[in-house]
Amino acid sequence: MELELRHLRTVRAIAEAGSLTKAAVALSLAQPALSTQLKRIERLLGGALFERGRDGVRPTPLGELVLNRARVLLPAAQLLQEEAVRFANAPVGRPRFRLGATHGPLLGALVDRLVQEHPGAAVTTSNSWSTREIIGQVAGGRLDFALVGVCGESLPDGAEQLAWRVVGTDPVFVMLAADHPLAGAKELVLDELAGEQWTVAPGEGCFADCFSAACSRAGFTPLSMYETDTASCVHLVQVGRAVGLCRATFPPTAGLVTVPLTGTPLTWRHLLGWHPAATSADTAAEVTRYARTAHTEAADRSPSYAGWLAAR
Incomplete structure (x- = not known):
C-alpha cells in the first residue's frame, strides 16, 4: 500500500476531531472501520501517529510531522484540482x-x-x-x-x-399587500410593524441577526418569520398573511407595494x-x-x- 491523499485527510480529521469517535462521525465511518484504517496508515508510516487517552487522542511526534506535511500537501492538491478544472473548462473559440x-x-x-x-x-x-x-x-x-x-x-x-x-448598495424596504392599512405611507418606522408576521427569502450571513437587532432597537421582538422562496414570499404578502423584507430594487408586482423604512436600519x-x-x-x-x-x-x-x- 502506498500513501494516498485520502490517508492524509483521515489523519487530519482525527487530529481536528480529537477523538476517533468524533472523527468517525465526521468521516461517515463506523469507529471500528476508522480504527482499522488508522492502524494500516500507521504501519505504512512506520509508527504510531496518535496517543490515546481518556480525553481522546493527541498526535505523537511522528503524527505532528505527518500533520505538518498534510497541511501543505492537501491544500496544494486542492488548488491543483481547481486550476485543472479551470484550465479544462477555459472557453475555446467564443466568449x-x-x-x-x-x-x-x-x-x-x-x-x-x-x-x-x-x-x-x-x-x-x-x-x-x-x-x-x-x-x-x-x-x-x-x-x-x-x-x-x-x-x-x-x-x-x-x-x-x-x-x-x-x-x-440598496436600502431594505418592506413589502405590503396593496390593501394593507399602511400601504399608502411614504415611509414607515419599523415599530409600526411590530404586530406583523414576516417573510423573507432564505440566505446565509448576518441578515437575520441584523433584522432582530433593528427590531430590538425599535422596542419590539419580531413575530415568527416565514423563510421561503421569493414566489411564496410574494404570495404571503399579497394575501395579507405577512409583510416582507426586500431589496429596494424589488420589481413592481401586482397586489403589493414596497415602502422605505425611516432611518434605513438595514442595507x-x-x-x-x-x-x-x-x-x-x-x-x-x-x-x-x-x-x-x-x-x-x-x-x-x-x-x-x-x-x-x-x-x-
Whole structure:
C-alpha cells in the first residue's frame, strides 16, 4: 500500500476531531472501520501517529510531522484540482459567461446585456440561495462569476477565495399587500410593524441577526418569520398573511407595494466575484459594468426606490 491523499485527510480529521469517535462521525465511518484504517496508515508510516487517552487522542511526534506535511500537501492538491478544472473548462473559440447568483433582480438583466453585447457567447446561469455554494463553484472553476448579496458591510463566507467588486448598495424596504392599512405611507418606522408576521427569502450571513437587532432597537421582538422562496414570499404578502423584507430594487408586482423604512436600519450590497487566476478575470471589468447598469435600471423601474433616491 502506498500513501494516498485520502490517508492524509483521515489523519487530519482525527487530529481536528480529537477523538476517533468524533472523527468517525465526521468521516461517515463506523469507529471500528476508522480504527482499522488508522492502524494500516500507521504501519505504512512506520509508527504510531496518535496517543490515546481518556480525553481522546493527541498526535505523537511522528503524527505532528505527518500533520505538518498534510497541511501543505492537501491544500496544494486542492488548488491543483481547481486550476485543472479551470484550465479544462477555459472557453475555446467564443466568449463564455457562466453566472451563479442568489435571489435578486439583477441576474436576468445581466444575462440580457451579455447576450446583446456578445451575440455568439455561451451564457449560462445557476441559481442558489447559498452564497457559500456559489462561491465554491467559482473558486473550483465550475462557474465564472458570482452575483450575490450581503447584509450591510459584511462579506460572504469564503469571500477570500475570489476578487470582488460592489455592484450597488440598496436600502431594505418592506413589502405590503396593496390593501394593507399602511400601504399608502411614504415611509414607515419599523415599530409600526411590530404586530406583523414576516417573510423573507432564505440566505446565509448576518441578515437575520441584523433584522432582530433593528427590531430590538425599535422596542419590539419580531413575530415568527416565514423563510421561503421569493414566489411564496410574494404570495404571503399579497394575501395579507405577512409583510416582507426586500431589496429596494424589488420589481413592481401586482397586489403589493414596497415602502422605505425611516432611518434605513438595514442595507443590502450586491457583489460580483470571480477567481483572479481564471480566464474570466479578463472580462471582469466589462461584466461589472453591465451588472452596475442592471442595478441602475432596476432602481429606475421601482417607483418607491426612484422616489426614495430623488428625495436624497
